[in-house]
Amino acid sequence: MTQIKKIKIDLSGACNAKCGFCPYHGEKKSVLRGTPGNSPVFIKTQPLLSSLESVRSINPRPEIGHSGRGEALLHPDFEKIALASRKMGFRQKLITNGILLGEHAGVVNGCFEKVAVSLHGMGDAHDSIVKAKGAFSRAVSGIRRMIPGNVILAFVVTPENFMDMDGFAKLAVELKVQARFQFDFLAHASGKLLDLPGLLDAVAKIRSDYPWIPFVPELGESQARAFFSKGAYIVNKYECRHYGQVVEIRFDGMAHSCSGIEFGSIYTSSLGGIVAGMERTAFMHSIKSQLESAGGLSNKACDRCCYQSPPKEI
Numbered sequence: 657m658t659q660i661k662k663i664k665i666d667l668s669g670a671c672n673a674k675c676g677f678c679p680y681h682g683e684k685k686s687v688l689r690g691t692p693g694n695s696p697v698f699i700k701t702q703p704l705l706s707s708l709e710s711v712r713s714i715n716p717r718p719e720i721g722h723s724g725r726g727e728a729l730l731h732p733d734f735e736k737i738a739l740a741s742r743k744m745g746f747r748q749k750l751i752t753n754g755i756l757l758g759e760h761a762g763v764v765n766g767c768f769e770k771v772a773v774s775l776h777g778m779g780d781a782h783d784s785i786v787k788a789k790g791a792f793s794r795a796v797s798g799i800r801r802m803i804p805g806n807v808i809l810a811f812v813v814t815p816e817n818f819m820d821m822d823g824f825a826k827l828a829v830e831l832k833v834q835a836r837f838q839f840d841f842l843a844h845a846s847g848k849l850l851d852l853p854g855l856l857d858a859v860a861k862i863r864s865d866y867p868w869i870p871f872v873p874e875l876g877e878s879q880a881r882a883f884f885s886k887g888a889y890i891v892n893k894y895e896c897r898h899y900g901q902v903v904e905i906r907f908d909g910m911a912h913s914c915s916g917i918e919f920g921s922i923y924t925s926s927l928g929g930i931v932a933g934m935e936r937t938a939f940m941h942s943i944k945s946q947l948e949s950a951g952g953l954s955n956k957a958c959d960r961c962c963y964q965s966p967p968k969e970i
């Protein structure tokens with residue numbers, strides 16, 4: 657069987673927030689396929705657990721990341737799935753908006769080795785970006801119930817919120833948790849005006865005051881200019897290891913590539929068979945040959961998901 661290092665699972669296609677930059681629930685829903693309204697909102701518990709059982713013997717065992725198109729903590733069987741996955745020996749990571757974190761603190765602490773909580777501003781600014789009143793205070797009180805060493809605060813840097821980066825970094829220090837900044841990879845599609853000199857100054861100040869906080873992707877000045885400009889921009893057209901190491905499972909049971917190419921449904925095929933199957937093999941060959949070509953990755957195959965390391969410029 658072809659090796660994979662990570663299985664990313666959308667437990668839910670629904671969310672209790674509505675972040676402006678979100679490709680699934682935000683203002684510009686740029687990713688329509690598989691979003692709520694077209695399909696059931698929660699992944700089916702039993703087929704998911706059977707799929708995981710079928711790949712637990714892969715050596716080394718892949719890790720599970722609950723992330724994606726919706727809020728995992730909304731799944732009615734979230735705790736059952738987390739506990740069963742832990743029993744099967746999977747290492748688990750969670751990305752959450754934190755609104756329901758406090759309500760599941762015991763299971764999250766017991767089953768997850770990393771919990772990334774997304775905060776995109778301080779206080780009311782965060783509530784306004786995610787369009788959920790009380791979201792900031794609920795997330796922070798949930799984080800206070802987590803094992804601090806397991807938590808990463810994640811901040812998506814957008815044209816509207818970069819002035820809050822310093823407050824966010826101070827909060828991470830106060831909570832004694834790790835942090836990361838992630839550039840909004842759909843900024844080019846939002847049509848929002850960006851004060852690029854202001855953003856670059858703010859980034860430089862964070863790099864100087866908090867050198868332990870990474871930016872994803874790390875971008876130099878001209879790269880940031882290209883990244884936030886209109887039109888597609890692939891961080892590094894000639895390098896990506898992620899595409900071959902991860903399989904994603906959508907909340908409707910469809911396994912797919914990083915950029916949404918469908919490989920087959922876990923409701924009708926075994927996950928092991930899908931991983932080794934023809935659709936995924938063809939996708940892998942296509943990306944490999946693009947990476948090795950003079951023109952590099954095409955933006956039809958790659959949606960610049962930010963997992964690449966950019967070419968050195970900084």
Ligand code: SF4
Nearest residue numbers: 671673674675678753
């Ligand atoms: S919390 Fe995540 S899934 Fe929900 S709207 Fe915001 S970015 Fe989208």
Ligand code: SF4
Nearest residue numbers: 896898914958959961
């Ligand atoms: S979307 Fe692009 S950068 Fe992301 S894993 Fe796929 S090929 Fe790599």
